[in-house]
Amino acid sequence: MKPEKLAQAAKKAAHIIAHTPTEQKDKALLALGQLIGEKKAYLLLENKKDIEAAQKAGLAGSLIDRLRIDEKVIHDMQASIRDVVNLADPVGEIVKVWRRPNGLQVGRMRIPIGVIFVIFESRPNVTIEAFSLCLKSGNCVILKGGSEAGNSNRALFTLITEALREVGISKEIAHLVDVKDRSYIYDLLKLEEYIDLVIPRGGEELLRSVVEHSRIPVLKHYKGVCHIFVDESADFPMAYEVCLNAKAQKPATCNAMETLLVHESIAQNFLPEMTKRLKKSGVRLKGCRKTVQIVKNIDLAQEEDWHEEYLDLVLSIRVVKDMDEAIAHIRTYGSNHTDAIVTGDYQRAWRFLREVNSSLVLVNASTRLNDGFQLGLGAEMGISTTKLHAFGPMGLEELTVTKFIAFGEGQLRA
């Protein structure tokens, strides 16, 4: 199908799914969950083709791991569908109503955005997650997965179509882009008349390329260079726990800490025990000049280290003179993703919350908590670092927009 035809078909179907009752949407999701279980053998078989091709092509082991569908991934996909079923339908929710002096009752009502184009890499389960969230929020979805997962995505999409058919929802509300030609994607990204939003999920190269070619608004998440500032009034045992969790609990994630900032006045007392614990967890350390004077046998951090998203068991440490320097460091090297302060001081806690403009700013808690489930939004479509529409984890609400509604009794413009 030509890009324009596909986008037109999606736009045309947008009002169908926008007004599909919650019950029917949930039934489609439950049917999909069941089909994933029933057709497990088929999914594993199709996935095997992708895995073998990837091995043949010599892809890195970590990439092949992300590609793999096994019992656990099957189970996780089913669980993520159930989670979405259990979330409240945001469509039609009236967010607020106020009364004007002329008696007009004005409010805001949530409606779907329309057609959402999700572009992602490797993990084929994103096919299921993105579809579930778009369906529940009343949006039409166009899915484009990585070509290395072509067989897996095609198989999963077959089940989506089957589930929609079972409950009588038009299959036009979900589309899979099954072409390898990049120019096809670039053509779709020009169709702002039909597509309302693009959400790319993947590496920086993918994101830059999407932004460069798109006429449609893009919600993106470039990288997570996350900081924790341990203030002089910090409770040390709490700081040890929070920093260790933020760095080592799952270092390959975007909300893991990459740089630790420590107030000068406590550095001498705090760093020896902190770094001992980090090392014990296998974290390789790099430090500023002051840090390497306190902690022996670690590398001196270079300028580029402060910009680095290691996504690994590596941490850079910097001793800062005061809070001003900590905030200035985050402003210079941060990525608006997730930053935290550990402090016992009321004023500093609030100043940090106000002045650091990251998608999540925490006091006395781990940066790893920046996640839709952890924050109570339920399933998410990724974490946006775009300061527009949705900043932070994108749950169901973030896939809607509000329109104004007004209840009148003949009100006119004077």
Place this chain on the structure above:
Amino acid sequence: MKPEKLAQAAKKAAHIIAHTPTEQKDKALLALGQLIGEKKAYLLLENKKDIEAAQKAGLAGSLIDRLRIDEKVIHDMQASIRDVVNLADPVGEIVKVWRRPNGLQVGRMRIPIGVIFVIFESRPNVTIEAFSLCLKSGNCVILKGGSEAGNSNRALFTLITEALREVGISKEIAHLVDVKDRSYIYDLLKLEEYIDLVIPRGGEELLRSVVEHSRIPVLKHYKGVCHIFVDESADFPMAYEVCLNAKAQKPATCNAMETLLVHESIAQNFLPEMTKRLKKSGVRLKGCRKTVQIVKNIDLAQEEDWHEEYLDLVLSIRVVKDMDEAIAHIRTYGSNHTDAIVTGDYQRAWRFLREVNSSLVLVNASTRLNDGFQLGLGAEMGISTTKLHAFGPMGLEELTVTKFIAFGEGQLRA
């Protein structure tokens, strides 16, 4: 200054204005209002240069009118500044706080978007309105007015710089693009690293060109093809008033009614008196086949009429079989701007509110009410028909975004 330099300077200043106290921002606005009064002679003189150049170039009278700064425009600019001073500062507002099972208190706090690029045509007072709204909402602004208003915009911008200087806010928080070269604008539109949002205000050609060249998200308002559906249960006197107001109170505005839809079962009784009143107000009518049978001596509407934004005392009328046909018509020909129903029926009122996805949907009130002041948002930056971030009038809140904040006591990710 090169485009990149200008955008970098703006980005650098963004955190200054993001954290400027409300009081200081209000002082700058009040100083600006006073300067506009004190330097009136200067403004009128500079404006006269633009008017004379426009007359010499043979610009249409209506365009020259929009260009003109007179006593009334001076007064309106001062009033609009006072309005913004009186609005609550949205920055730092905590919108919502909720508690997670682990005791973490999670909330959302409003922060400025960052750097906003406002591109507008003709009316030089937009310089003042756009600056005021961006300043109060803590955003850095880059202003680009129409070149036909070059002298006027430059003069107004001089006063902005002077007001900022008086209260000690860096002049880098506001920039005027004072070049005629279009490629300069296109270069700015590529700098998504430094500019967060583009708001074009003007004709369709300007908007399409901005969208085509921008890598930065654009909030746009294409056109307002607004409808009123008079249902069979409508109160006729109310419908007469609402329709007349929507069409004739100020026909050149985007929220004026362009097409009247009438339920078949009342067309015979409703249309004669309605059209008599419209004609009396100077409205030229065009009707569908059924309409021209009921109302004599009016033109038959052509297919293109249903797409038309007349912005004039012209109205197309269509008799529809039922509500389905009315909603289908709005879906086909509407522009997601403003649509209303006049009805006495509870179910139909709610169905219309739910199913018509325009930026404002009204029951028993005039489409002319789609305006920041009328809806209670205060001053506005225009009406967005983009279903993302801000849909409808863009007031101060719409120039902000929320970040997540979390108050913890050592919470970790399990």
